[in-house]
Amino acid sequence: MTDISASAPRFLPPVTLDRWPLIVAASVLVAGFFLITNLVDLRQGALFLIGGGLGAALFHGSFGFTGGWRRMVVEKRGRGMRAQMLTIGVAAIAMIPLVAAGTIGGQAMVGAVAPVGLSVLLGAAIFGLGMQLGGGCGSGTLFTVGGGSSRMLVTLVFFIIGALIGTAHLPFWLQQPSFGTISLGAELGISGSIALTLAGLALVALITAVIEKRAHGNLETEAVPARPGWSWLWLGPWPMVGAGLVLALLNIATLLTAGHPWSITYGFGLWGAKIAQAIGIDVASWEFWTWPAQAQALNSSVLADTVSVMDFGLVLGAGIAASLAGKFAPKAALPLGSLLAAIIGGLLMGYGARLSFGCNIGALFSGIATGSLHGWLWFAAAFVGSFVGVWLRPVFGLDGFAKK
Numbered sequence: 001m002t003d004i005s006a007s008a009p010r011f012l013p014p015v016t017l018d019r020w021p022l023i024v025a026a027s028v029l030v031a032g033f034f035l036i037t038n039l040v041d042l043r044q045g046a047l048f049l050i051g052g053g054l055g056a057a058l059f060h061g062s063f064g065f066t067g068g069w070r071r072m073v074v075e076k077r078g079r080g081m082r083a084q085m086l087t088i089g090v091a092a093i094a095m096i097p098l099v100a101a102g103t104i105g106g107q108a109m110v111g112a113v114a115p116v117g118l119s120v121l122l123g124a125a126i127f128g129l130g131m132q133l134g135g136g137c138g139s140g141t142l143f144t145v146g147g148g149s150s151r152m153l154v155t156l157v158f159f160i161i162g163a164l165i166g167t168a169h170l171p172f173w174l175q176q177p178s179f180g181t182i183s184l185g186a187e188l189g190i191s192g193s194i195a196l197t198l199a200g201l202a203l204v205a206l207i208t209a210v211i212e213k214r215a216h217g218n219l220e221t222e223a224v225p226a227r228p229g230w231s232w233l234w235l236g237p238w239p240m241v242g243a244g245l246v247l248a249l250l251n252i253a254t255l256l257t258a259g260h261p262w263s264i265t266y267g268f269g270l271w272g273a274k275i276a277q278a279i280g281i282d283v284a285s286w287e288f289w290t291w292p293a294q295a296q297a298l299n300s301s302v303l304a305d306t307v308s309v310m311d312f313g314l315v316l317g318a319g320i321a322a323s324l325a326g327k328f329a330p331k332a333a334l335p336l337g338s339l340l341a342a343i344i345g346g347l348l349m350g351y352g353a354r355l356s357f358g359c360n361i362g363a364l365f366s367g368i369a370t371g372s373l374h375g376w377l378w379f380a381a382a383f384v385g386s387f388v389g390v391w392l393r394p395v396f397g398l399d400g401f402a403k404k
Contacts (some may be wrong), residue, residue, distance in 0.1 A: 015235050015326045021148070022323035029316045036303050046257055047306050051313025052320070054250050054262070055143050059321040060236035061243020064140035065360040066131045069386045076215035078208025079222060080240065084365075085201040087244035091369040092197045094252045095261060099370050100185045110260045111185070111370030114357035117178025119170075120374050121381050123355025124363065126348050128382035131360070132389025133396065134159070134345025138264040138359030141349075142311060146318025148328045151338060155346040156268075162350020163265060164272030167288040173355050184371040193371045200376065201368075236325045251366065258306045261366035265353040267308040270297055272350075337397035345389075356381075 029052055037045030057063065068080025098104060099111040114120065131137045134155040136144055141159060144152040184193035212219055222239050232238070238246075251262045273283045277298070283289050289298050302308045322328040334342075353359045356378055358367065364382070367375025393399065 015324070018323040018326055018328040021319060021328040025146075025316050025319035025323060029313065029320065032312065032316070036309055039301070040304055043257055044303070044306065044309055047254065048309045048313040050250055050253055050257065051310035052317030054139075054247060054310070055146055055314035055317025055319075056321040057238070057243045057246040057250065058139055058143035058314070059147055059318040060238040060325070061240050061246075062237065063240060063243045063247065064143075065137045065364070066135065066140050066386075069128075069383060070132060070390050072208060072211075073387055073390045076211050077220050078205075078212045079220045081208045082205045083240040083244045085205045086241060087248045088365055088369050089198050089201045090245060090248040091251050091261075091365070092201075092371070093194060095255055095366075095369045096185050096193050096197070096371045097190050098252075098255055100190050104256060107256070108259045109255060111183065111372055112261050112263065112358065112362055112366035112375070113181045113183050113370065113372040114363070114367065114374045115174070115178045115180055116182050116374045116377055117180075118176040119173040119178065120356045120363075120377050123166075123173070123352040123357075124378040124381035125352070125385035127352030127356060127359060128385025128387075129389040129392070130162075130345040130348025130350075130352060130385075131382075132345070132386050132393060133341040133398075134349055135342065135398075137361075138349070138353065139314070139361050141346075142264065142314045143318035146315040147322040148319070151334055151342050154334070154339060154342040155349075158343045158346030159265075159350040160268045160272040160275075160346075162347040162352075163269035163354050164276060164283075164350070165347075166351045166354025167269050167273065167283075167294075168286050169351075170354055171287040182373040184373060186371075197368060197371065234321075234324050236321060247365075248369075251369065254310070255370075260306070261362075261370055262310070263307050263358060263362035263366060264311060264314075265350070265359045265362060267302075267305060267311045268350060269354055270302065270305055270308060273298055274302060335397060337395075341393070341396035341398055352385075 029049075033045045033048055036048050063083070065084060068084060071077045072081050095111070098109050101109055103109060131140070134141065136152055136155060141152050141156050145156055184196060187193075188196060209219055222241065227235055254262045273289060276283050284295070284298060288294055297305055319328065349359065356363055357374065358364075358378070360382070363378040364375055367378060
């Protein structure tokens with residue numbers, strides 16, 4: 001029986017495609033896949049497309065860690081953070097056993113495991129502060145750039161500069177106090193690691209729910225305006241939880257394809273190093289870039305770097321999603337305060353990400369989902385830094401809970 005007292009469903013108005021941005025982004029994505037496959041291999045081409053899927057999911061779900069954390073601090077609404085915990089938990093159920101297996105089909109499986117030390121503690125706090133000033137985290141910066149945001153393009157440029165500076169200083173920070181790498185899978189086994197990880201994520205979600213219930217008397221529900229039929233799949237918006245599940249599945253696919261989980265910010269440091277090298281700066285002599293893996297990346301095509309091709313794909317995927325939804329919206333006007341915040345935020349995020357071995361994706365999402373204890377330390381330190389960043393936003397003329 002139909003409930004005639006229920007409110008009528010809210011349908012979004014018809015979408016006017018942003019035709020030329022769509023044509024350009026889709027053409028570059030297709031051409032890029034064939035170029036990367038031809039120059040490198042099919043695996044690299046597949047990672048480029050996975051990046052595209054990640055960008056579309058991030059955009060359609062408006063799935064940014066920055067906004068979710070800011071809403072928790074300012075409005076005491078935790079829906080975004082609970083969606084993040086669910087996303088990490090779903091990924092962890094699959095990724096912890098995959099990493100424990102060592103190899104799958106001849107492909108080595110390596111987790112996002114990093115040292116638990118002062119470098120992570122300080123770097124994550126710096127990153128958390130920077131992401132509130134910059135207006136986006138690692139993934140948030142890329143998908144909003146793909147959506148046409150000129151402000152986030154400024155953030156990205158200085159994110160790259162900060163990451164390059166971080167590569168110059170990382171050897172010093174690695175000499176500071178540290179407990180070394182700690183893998184929950186190695187310490188507790190697969191079952192124990194999954195159980196402890198899920199319990200920790202559930203506890204965070206519970207805390208956000210208790211805070212929200214006390215502040216508002218209820219928990220915010222997700223009401224996404226409907227589109228007829230299945231058109232919402234390509235036009236958006238997506239429910240945040242649904243977008244999070246897609247992100248979890250694509251991170252699992254990344255691990256199976258690349259042999260390591262989803263990461264973002266390593267590519268920024270590499271791009272910065274290549275640009276610096278091109279203008280005559282001898283970055284190849286910096287200690288970080290003399291390490292075998294880093295030296296190889298510096299001397300190889302950027303298309304051979306798995307993180308970089310996924311970053312490129314992510315921007316294009318977000319651009320396609322924004323164009324399909326009629327939301328590709330480049331804006332040239334940028335107030336001075338907002339510009340300064342973007343510059344400072346980008347520098348802090350780039351530097352902090354290098355010191356803490358990743359951002360909200362490489363350290364938090366992929367770190368926790370593969371059983372690395374450093375991911376939990378990163379989460380705690382970055383949230384404290386984010387709290388300070390929210391407090392500082394009005395200094396730059398930014399609202400405490402304005403959208404990115």
